[in-house]
Amino acid sequence: MDDLPIRLAEDLDGAFPELVEGLQSELYSGLRSLAGGDAEDLAQETFIRAYRALSSYDTARVRNLSLRGWIWTIALNLGRNHLRDRARRPTVANELFDVGRDDPEPIDWMAWEARLQKLSLPIRKAVVLRHVVGLDYPEISSVTGRPVGTVKADVHRGLQRLRTIMEDEE
Amino acid sequence: MNIEETLAGLRRGAPASLKANVELGTGLADGVSIFESPVGELAVTFNPHGVSSVSLAALDFEDYFADRFGRRLIEARPPSGWEKLINRGIEAGNPGQLPLDLRGVTAFRREIMLIATTIPRGEVRPYQWLARQAGRPGAARAVGSAMANNPIPLIVPCHRVVRSDGSLGAYSLGGADNKRVLLAREGFVSTEG
Known part of the structure; x- marks a missing residue:
């Protein structure tokens, strides 16, 4: 994760999946503790907004980002209108994923x-x-x-x- | 276990659908879904910009897609309302209100695709006609290559574009036989042997 901002600045599309992999667990778990059942939607929306923001930032700004804090700033600023945006996007065929049920509790x-x-x-x-x-x-x-x-x-x-x-x- | 450790234990893996939906929502991956058509099952791919490709599901569309677009495919549902528009587009041989992702298509080829959508159902036009419409009467060959590389056949009706001698010419979605099937279904009878 340490040099991820540099790689995001160089190749956003190539490095972005790594950002998702690195932060999805803490983002999902934290949002679940804060917001309950909407956590997956909120986490998804957070990452999509992060991607759009990174696409619009100049490389110097991306290189200097402190990613965890930055992602959480986006997550905590999400409004309720994210649910409307979601209908405008493709979504995985849910039957392919046994959502979260593999984890022991x-x-x-x-x-x-x-x-x-x-x-x-x-x-x-x-x-x-x-x-x-x-x-x-x-x-x-x-x-x-x-x-x-x-x-x-x-x-x-x-x-x-x-x-x-x-x-x-x- | 003290309370701090218990709270740390609330951290757990995100559902697998999260990353896939992020990839679909950002357009890093395209969604793919199967649709019925008069020439068999079609693999239709889409992303937030629009429908990006149509190919025969029987063929190795995943390799074709990766080679041509360089993005990953995830089995997915299209955005709300698009499923109906895709079915309608396949039936009508016209995109109608369906958004198309033509980012990887050159301006000239995009224009030719747009002109092709103006050919009414049940009628055909020669390559030469499209070239003239585009203001480049000498570019019939380039029109042929635009149609051969049409990433969204059937919905962008390149099957209605034929040779100037009346013969059907090639068809990217499974060959000339499929072109004949589609045109016959639209009421156009080929005079070709």
Whole structure:
């Protein structure tokens, strides 16, 4: 991934599938924790917008991109109109893909999605980006537009709140 | 497991359809779907720009497509509404409202394809006629080669373009026999032996 921005600048079409492969797992998982069932649609739309943006940027800008933070900025800015755009595109014949069912589920996703939904949106974003996605604090600060100190406090408060929620369940 | 580790465990693989849909949505890959036609099953390919090619499904269209366009093919559904337009285009021998992806086609060949779409169903025109319409009366041979390389036969009706002596000439979608079948179906009877 380290030299991917350089390769994207040199050969966007050749290198873009690598960007998708490198980031799809964290993007999908993070969006699923934030937005639930729309995660695949949102992740797809994020990558397509990223591709269009990269096509329009000059090479110096592409070379200097910090890809993970940049992708998450796009993802968190998506509006609801992406569903309308989707009808205008070809889509895989779904019967060819056994969507997500091969994965074992060691963790009760539904329960965790429900717990995360109990956090306010800024706090949920901070917790998910830090602990599900694995961004560092400066990256989260840049993606959410909140100061690093605030993000740290949000994550701390979020984790405490989750502990309380779990204790209440017992 | 503490709460941080549990949250990290929420990370898992994305569904396989995600990357395929991204490739289709960006146009890095084209979708392909099979359609019925009077000359047999057709492999119709498409991307966000439009329909990019039509070929006989019985042939090795995947190799043909990779050689000609250099993109990957994924079995897919066309964008909403296009399926009806594709079926209508095959039936009418005309694209109608169906968007066509002609990015890889030269300006001259594109113009010839456009002129071919003006030939009414049930009628034919010689190569020479298209050359004249394009303002290049001497370019009948170039018209022939534009038609032979038409990436979207049947929907762009190059089967209605014939030789000036009335003989049918070649046809890229499975040869002259298919050309005869299509024209007969449209009510045009060839005088060719």
